[in-house]
Amino acid sequence: MNEQESAAWLGLITVCQLLPAALDSQLKQDSGMTHFEFFVLSVLRFAPEQTMRMTALAETTSSTLPRLSHVCSRLEKRGLADRFPCPEDGRATNVRLTPEGRSALVRAMPGHLATARRLVIDALSPEQLDALAQVTEVIRGRLDGDGQPARATPFG
Amino acid sequence: MNEQESAAWLGLITVCQLLPAALDSQLKQDSGMTHFEFFVLSVLRFAPEQTMRMTALAETTSSTLPRLSHVCSRLEKRGLADRFPCPEDGRATNVRLTPEGRSALVRAMPGHLATARRLVIDALSPEQLDALAQVTEVIRGRLDGDGQPARATPFG
DNA sequence: GTACGTTACTTGTAGCGACAACCAAAGCGT
DNA sequence: ACGCTTTGGTTGTCGCTACAAGTAACGTAC
Known part of the structure; x- marks a missing residue:
């Protein structure tokens, strides 16, 4: 790793460590919720009927079930929030943002x-914002297409 | 938040959530250690005598004591690793990388x-690497100078 | 219609980090 | 020398997440 690479890498992992902690801390203190909880509520808010299937919600929040x-x-x-069985699929569960949830989110x-x-x-x-958006998008692509690929060349 | 801003923000928090998990997963699986443990060992390795004070190590790893x-x-x-009391300051503790620690790190x-x-x-x-290094450096600065400033204008 | 595999969740357990409380040694003023 | 504060670290408890195991419903093949 050359100097440029290690600067970028070190910076990234440092931010990945500090930023979530800072966000959690602020939200926990001021609103009594985790950043991830906040994020979940945010996503639900813009879903039709403020309702989503667990699987879909897990996917859009990049989390596990x-x-x-x-x-x-x-x-x-x-x-x-509240959950109720999905009418169309007996296996599935729907999560819905309650009015209290919505107001907590807004606050x-x-x-x-x-x-x-x-x-x-x-x-x-x-x-820089533009660059950040681009860079994170690229990394996100790598993280999604993860598992064990490693070899990207057509001759691998 | 305009579109550009939210793209950058969403990308960043997504990466902050996925990347550490991916790193932990790989290291845990292949080497039985956390990414943070790996990082601690890495820092120790390049310290004089492979030894550091707890406080200094906490600072350079951006962690709490x-x-x-x-x-x-x-x-x-x-x-x-092993710990022993600091000779010059009875309050302080020194951490030292053991040969086993070094070899585990190298592996x-x-x-x-x-x-x-x-x-x-x-x-x-x-x-992009350059931009990433710059951006993370800026954010790191904001995270360090945290606490409760908020107001940056000279007339605040 | 029933056995098999898959999909969608839930639950239990174990491990890690945050926070707060604690203890001990230094530094400092008197 | 004596308290008071500060600094340096450890320990205990709680909450959150990962991982694994379990359950239930669906689809399909026969």
């Missing part, structure tokens, strides 16, 4: 948005 | 490096 299941249990216990929004701006968005130029 | 303490306990239990290196290349480094152009 067990994790989401646990999180939904907590949200349900707090009255922020949490400004503080979280301010944090996002302060820590990241307002710190970067438009060009 | 309690966390590092727990991790060092585990490493010590596995014989990869884990190639696989981890390959993963880093596959998921991130080889996926990006030199310009």
Whole structure:
């Protein structure tokens, strides 16, 4: 690894360690919820009927099904969401954002948005934002197409 | 948040969620250690005498002291590191990389490096790597100077 | 219609990190 | 020398996530 590469790598893993902690900390303190919980509620909010299947929700939140299941249990216990069996598929479960969930989300929004701006968005130029979006998209592609590929050349 | 901003933000938090998991998974599977443990060993390796104070190690690994303490306990239990009181300061503790720790690190290196290349480094152009290094550096600065500032204007 | 495999979730367990409480040694003022 | 504060670290508890195992419903082949 040359100097440029290790600078980028070290920077990335450092941010990956610190940023989630900072987001969790702010949301936990100000709104009593995890960043992941916040994210789940956010996604639900823009779904039709504020409702989604567990699998779909897990996919769009880049999470695993067990994790989401646990999180939904907590949200349900707090009255922020509720689950009911899917009418069309007896195996599936639907999660729905409750009015309380929606209002909790709305209350949490400004503080979280301010944090996002302060820590990241307002710190970067438009060009840097663009570059960040591109870079993260590329990495996301690699992470999705994971498993054990490794060889990318057509002659592998 | 405009489209550009939300693309960058969403991309970043997604990567922050997936990348650490991927790194942990690979290292756990192939070498039986966490990415953070690997990182700690890596830092120790290049310290004089392969030795560092807990506080200094916590700082350079961007971690908290309690966390590092727990991790060092585990490493010590596995014989990869050992701790001894600092001669110059009775309050302080020194951590040292053992020969076994060094060899475990060396064994884990190639696989981890390959993963880093596959998921991130080889996926990006030199310009993108540069941009990534810059962006993460800026964010790191914001995260460090955290606490409760928020107001940056001289008239705040 | 029944056996088999797959899909969709849930639950239990174990491990790691955050936070707070704690203890001990230094530094400092008097 | 004596307290007070600060610094350096450890320990205990709780909450969250990963992983594995379990359950239930669906689809399909026979």
